Amino acid sequence: MALAVWSRLGRILWLACLLPLAPARVAAGLFELSLTTDGPSTTGAEATISASLLTRDNSSLALPAKAHPYRFHWIHTPLTLIGKTEEDLSSTIRLVNSAPGEFPVSVWVTAADCWMCQPVARGFVVLPVTEFLVGNLVVTQNTSLPWPSSYLTKTILKVSFLLHDPSNFFKTASFLYSWDFGDGTQMVTEDSVVYYNYSIIGTFTVKLKVVAEWEQAEPDAVKGVMQKTGDFSASLRLQETLRGIQVLGPTLIQTFQKLTVTLNFLGSPPLTVCWRLKPECLPLEEGECHPVTVDSTEYNLTHIFRDPGDYCFSIRAENAISKTHQYHRVQVWPSSIQPAVFAFPCATLITVMLACIMYMTLRNATQQKDMVENPEPPSGVRCCCQMCCGPFLLETPSEYLEIVRENHGLLPPLYKSVKTYTV
Structure with missing residues (x-):
């Protein structure tokens, strides 16, 4: 143990002696x-x-005279x-x-x-x-989009496989490419570049299997077929551009009424929607309103106007690949004009109701007079009375006359009473 310690200490001292011989820096x-x-x-x-x-310090290194x-x-x-x-x-x-x-x-x-x-x-x-092939799957499109992995539907995509082979190890190999575009379409090619067009929106994964084969001489001078494979994939998000915004809603409203405006987006969600009321139809600037995330192609705006005037809804929407603006004008009238609007229908309704009441009163008075002057009412009147009076209707004329006398005591009697004296 002591020998090992002394040996290590001697080595350290030897290095310390050689240190002054090293370059100054x-x-x-x-x-x-x-x-x-x-x-x-x-x-x-x-x-x-x-x-x-x-x-x-990234400064230039001063070299000595010798190489x-x-x-x-x-x-x-x-x-x-x-x-x-x-x-x-x-x-x-x-x-x-x-x-x-x-x-x-x-x-x-x-x-x-x-x-x-x-x-x-x-x-x-x-x-x-x-032990597998090394490379990258590259997807490009003839559009300049600032969002990565986002592409347009109904526009040609170029999908390329780039083999990583800096030493040209596969220079004599032949390749076979098997493509799967994630929407049910598959193909096999001998070319490392294909062109494809997605017709629907969504997120898709392009999968590629590459097979490389070449002949290689064995140590016993016999040529053998060598093979290497590789699996590669790329995720794509296919979007539709926002072609516009369809606005459905009234253009004339009164104050303190709830206004509902429906926005139909002609494009693919998710969307970022921003809107603001302005006196004039002008585009929205950045940070002028609070954005809202919308996961569908329809969105409802609600607002209650408290002051009359002319207003304009300035609306901005954008998805992952495009943006668009739209405007909707609204004219707001004071709510004080509401009684004048309904005054004529109300007056007409009240007049009709009073006319009906007067008509029913005059009709009842005429029927009662006819009953007194003509004790035997017509069959039509009798039938009507039977239906209206129900069980209170008296069948005989004498009973009917008694009721008439009781109800009309001021009318003269229809016959003179005969007094009887007993002697």
Whole structure:
């Protein structure tokens, strides 16, 4: 144990003695490494990693008179080194591996004439290696939309597959592409670019399966067919542009009445709707009103006017790809004109009701007079009386006359009474 401690202490003292021999700026720690890689890489293909020595303050690095003042030291196990290139302030290595995984690669820089000195700078990067094809699925359209992954319906889409192969590993391979556009349409092509037109709105996922085949010579001089595959996808949001806003509602209303205006949007939701009442029909500016999110193509506005005058609803709507404006004029009248509007119908109704009451009164008086002068009413009148009077109607004329006498005591009797005397 003591021997190991003394050995380590001796090594530290040795490095301390060599430290003054290093360049003056080394001790200041003003250097850093910038590492770049063209990964991820597929198994069997070459990957490139580059390291460049820079100053931390981005100032120009003063080189000594002799070339290659610094040396780059790489650790890349278990990756196989294919080649290495060094310049004054940079170094590049080419690596390959037959197994997938994520492999760390580190590098440090020392002075060229003092490799035992303290490192000028250190760097570290992870190189991903996969057994599948590496690439990207790119979707473009001949429209300039500021929203990512949003596209127009009924407009041609260009879907392209871009293979990532910086070392030209697949230069002799043949490819087969199987497309699925997410709306029930599938196709197989030998071209990496297709054109498609979505006719409906919604969110769709384009899926692509790529198969690459090529011949490769085996160690026993027999050619074998090699194959690699890859699955790729891209999410698309198909929208319709807002072609306009249809406004349904009255244009004339009185104060203190509730106004309801229906907005029909000719476009695809979700929408952001903003509206405001103005004395004139002018476009809305940013921040002039509070936006409301609408998840359908219809929306109702309600408002109660308290002051008469001419107003204009200024409406703005926008979805993920477009925006539009619309206006609706409303004329508001004072509510005091409401009694004058209904005065004539009310007066007419009251007149009709009074006429009916007078008619019924005169008719009853005429019927009673006819009953007194003509004890035997006509069959029609009798029938009417039977229906109206019901069980109170007396069948015999004598009973009817008695009632008439009782009700009309001032009428003269129809016969003279005979007095009888007993002797």
